Each structure stands twice: as structure tokens, then as C-alpha cells.
Amino acid sequence: MSVSTPIVVVGAGIIGLDVALVLARQGLGRSVTIVAEYLPGDTAVEYTSPWAGCNFSAISGRDANALKWDRACYSHLTKLASENPKESFVVRTPSTEFWDEDVPHDKIKAMSEYLEDFVILPKEELPEGVSFGVSFTTVTINAPKHLQYLQKMLKEQYGVQFVRQKIPNLQSVFEANPAAKIVFNCIGNAARTMPGVQDYKCYPTRGQVILVRAPHVRRNIMRHGKDYETYVIPRPESNGNVILGGYMQKGNGDGATYSHENQSILERTTELSTELRSAEPEILASFAGLRPSREGGARVEREEISIGGGEKRVVVHNYGAGGTGYQAGYGMALEAVQSVEDLLQAIGKSQNGRAKL
Structure with missing residues (x-):
């Protein structure tokens, strides 16, 4: 591994790229190397981020951390949608969400404080079997293209380095790079x-989606049921492609796709979306992805570990966002970076002659 920077980010999914972006915006881009087995543009069942739908929705947790991360990330994403939608592949999209039974009123109240155009729908407008619904302006994201946008920006504008390497453990990053102060x-x-990590609270949550061409579909729509999730997500800057889903299968690590699940997705999404019913979509492909989930929610935590000779180094754990990496990732990154502000100030001084934070 040819790395000699004081900061290393392990992983090049949306979580790792968002961490690098926060660091880069604080003047530390040339002090950062991202090391990962898979990089933007790759596809592998183990590389979750390219398979995402993806949108900003009420599907994330109700705990204080999830609420805080979502709010910060919505601000980040809507800013991208305002300033650079075509290049970032992030756009504002009208959205409707329905709940059959378990309505997260506390979460909805928190989101109503910052979501644009937020409205609680009257009962007479709700489909049969739905107990609650809202509309608002979401952002939809072309996941694989957004990853590539971030990589290009990080490299060209901020000087972040990328190294393709599968690492055996976190200690090996410090051993291969004596200059590393933070991983x-x-x-x-x-x-x-x-x-060295072996967090048994972690588990995959399988999802299957269908990619269709349906340029007449312009609205994001979701229905949260007792044992299912159904969603229609138009994909920005994709020649009219739309993601149809889906499944939330906890503990299922199967990366295959199944025809009976495709049939269920088509039936549920067609029933849900009047736009989808107006013209038959062209089916392009189906995919399965494994959301990196964790009991109790994502982990953002600073830890000291021992490397060769008992020397101490700092690791910041930042994983376990499940299906909410795109909508929580930037907020998680802000917290992860904040946890090592003391070390980053020292790195900034040594790299640039003055602190950048």
C-alpha cells in the first residue's frame, strides 16, 4: 500500500466519500488518502453504495442521532441540488410518503421543521389501507454517478488520493503507513x-430493486407497510430511468435476484403510482444490494488502538447506516470529523503552517 498521508479513510462508499469531503472542505484534502477494495465505477455485491435507489425519506431511525444526521445531510444535499444538480446528480423531486400502521409521529414532527413544502395529507386523499401520509420536496440521487462525481471532485479540486487495496485489518493501515495519525x-x-472490529451488532439488510425506463414518472412515492417497503424513485440525469422497489430483509446476505420478487415489486409499485400506471415501463435490469445495518443504529465513535510495539493510534468508526447512508452520511461525517478536531488542528498546522479548522 503506497500511502504516506496522516489521514486515511478506509472505504469508498458514500460514508467514506462524505468523510473525505468534510475533511477536504476544512483544508485537509492533501492530507487524506482513501483506501478501498472497490472504488466508484465498480460493481460488486459487497460494494453497497452504487445499488442505492436513492432518495431522502422518513425511512431512517427515530433516535436523536438519526434526526440530527438527517437534518445536516438534507441541508447538504439541497445545496448541491441548488448549485450543481447536473454535475452532482442530485435534484429536488416532489415526494409523497404513506404509512399503513406504524406512523413515526415524533420523527415526522422533527422533519417537518426543515423539509421544504411539507404538508400532512388529508385523510380523504389517502389510498385504501393507508392511515397517514405527507408530501414534501425530497432530493433524489443517481447513486453510481454521484459516487463518481465525489471521487472526481475530491481528486481534482482537493488533492485527495485514492488507493485500491483490500486491507486485512485496521492495524495494517498504520503499519504500512507510519505517517498515519487517524484512520x-x-x-x-x-x-x-x-x-480488530468484529462488531456483531452489524448485519446486512437485503434489498431488491428493478431499474426501468419510465420518463413519464417524475414523482418520488413510498409506502411503508408492516412487513414491506414499496417505492418509486426517478433517477436524475439517467434518460428517464426509475428505481422500483423493494425489500428490507434483515439478516439476509443473498446477492441474487429473483423473478417472483420482481413480480411483487412491479405489482406493488404499479398500484402505488398513478404515473407508473399511465404507461408501461421498459424493464432494464434488476439488482440486489446489502444495506450495512447495525442494531441500535450507526456507530460514530473515536477509539484508540495499539499497533506494533504498543504504540497508540486513533481510529474513528463510522459505519452501520443501513439504507440511510446517502441521507445521513454527511451528518455522520461531520460528527466523525468533529471527534478528532484536536488531532486535525495539529495536522493542519504541520501540513499548512496554520490550523484550517
Whole structure:
């Protein structure tokens, strides 16, 4: 591994890229190397981020951390949608969400404080079987293209380095790079098995989606049921492509796709979306992805570890966002970076002659 920077981010999914972006915006881009087995543009069942739908929704947790991360990330994403939608592949999209039974009123109240155009729908406008609904302006994201946008920006504008390398454990990053002072651990599903981490609270949550061409679909719509999730997400800057889903299968690590699940997705989404019913979509492909989930929610935590000779180094764990990496990732990154502000100030001084934070 050819790395000699004081900051290393392990993992090049949306979580790792968002950490690098926060660091870069604080003047530390040339002090950062991202090390990952898979990089933007790659596809692998173990590389979750490219398979995401993806949008900003009420699907995330109700705990204080999730609420805080979502709010920060909505601000970040809507700013991208305002300033640079075509290049970032992030756009504002009208959205409707329905709940059959378990309505997260506390979460909805918190989101109503910052979501644009937020409205609680009257009962007479709700489909049969739905107990509650809201409309608002969401952001939808072309996941694989957004990852590539972030990589290009980080490299060309901020000087972040990228190294393709599968690492055996976090200690090996410090051993291969004596200059490293901080490692950000953004390894997603690998957190369950990687030596030195082995977080058994982690588990995959399988999803299956269908990619269709349906340029007449312009609205994001979701229905949260007792044992299912149904969603229609138009994909920005994709020649009219739309993501149809889906499944939330806790503990299922199967990366295959199944025809009976495709049939269920088509039936549910067609029933849900009047736009989708107006013209038959062209089916392009189906995919399965494994959301990197964690009991109790995502972990953002600073830890000291021992390397060769008992020397101490700092790791910041940042993983376990499940299906909310795109909508919580920037908020998680802000907190992860804040946890090592003392060390980053020293790095900034040594790299640039003065602190950048």
C-alpha cells in the first residue's frame, strides 16, 4: 500500500466519500488518502453504495442521532441540488410518503421543521389501507454517478488520493503507513468480520430493486407497510430511468435476484403510482444490494488502538447506516470529523503552517 498521508479513510462508499469531503472542505484534502477494495465505477455485491435507489425519506431511525444526521445531510444535499444538480446528480423531486400502521409521529414532527413544502395529507386523499401520509420536496440521487462525481471532485479540486487495496485489518493501515495519525473506518458490512472490529451488532439488510425506463414518472412515492417497503424513485440525469422497489430483509446476505420478487415489486409499485400506471415501463435490469445495518443504529465513535510495539493510534468508526447512508452520511461525517478536531488542528498546522479548522 503506497500511502504516506496522516489521514486515511478506509472505504469508498458514500460514508467514506462524505468523510473525505468534510475533511477536504476544512483544508485537509492533501492530507487524506482513501483506501478501498472497490472504488466508484465498480460493481460488486459487497460494494453497497452504487445499488442505492436513492432518495431522502422518513425511512431512517427515530433516535436523536438519526434526526440530527438527517437534518445536516438534507441541508447538504439541497445545496448541491441548488448549485450543481447536473454535475452532482442530485435534484429536488416532489415526494409523497404513506404509512399503513406504524406512523413515526415524533420523527415526522422533527422533519417537518426543515423539509421544504411539507404538508400532512388529508385523510380523504389517502389510498385504501393507508392511515397517514405527507408530501414534501425530497432530493433524489443517481447513486453510481454521484459516487463518481465525489471521487472526481475530491481528486481534482482537493488533492485527495485514492488507493485500491483490500486491507486485512485496521492495524495494517498504520503499519504500512507510519505517517498515519487517524484512520476513519468506513467499511460497511465488513465491520462484522474484520479483525480488530468484529462488531456483531452489524448485519446486512437485503434489498431488491428493478431499474426501468419510465420518463413519464417524475414523482418520488413510498409506502411503508408492516412487513414491506414499496417505492418509486426517478433517477436524475439517467434518460428517464426509475428505481422500483423493494425489500428490507434483515439478516439476509443473498446477492441474487429473483423473478417472483420482481413480480411483487412491479405489482406493488404499479398500484402505488398513478404515473407508473399511465404507461408501461421498459424493464432494464434488476439488482440486489446489502444495506450495512447495525442494531441500535450507526456507530460514530473515536477509539484508540495499539499497533506494533504498543504504540497508540486513533481510529474513528463510522459505519452501520443501513439504507440511510446517502441521507445521513454527511451528518455522520461531520460528527466523525468533529471527534478528532484536536488531532486535525495539529495536522493542519504541520501540513499548512496554520490550523484550517
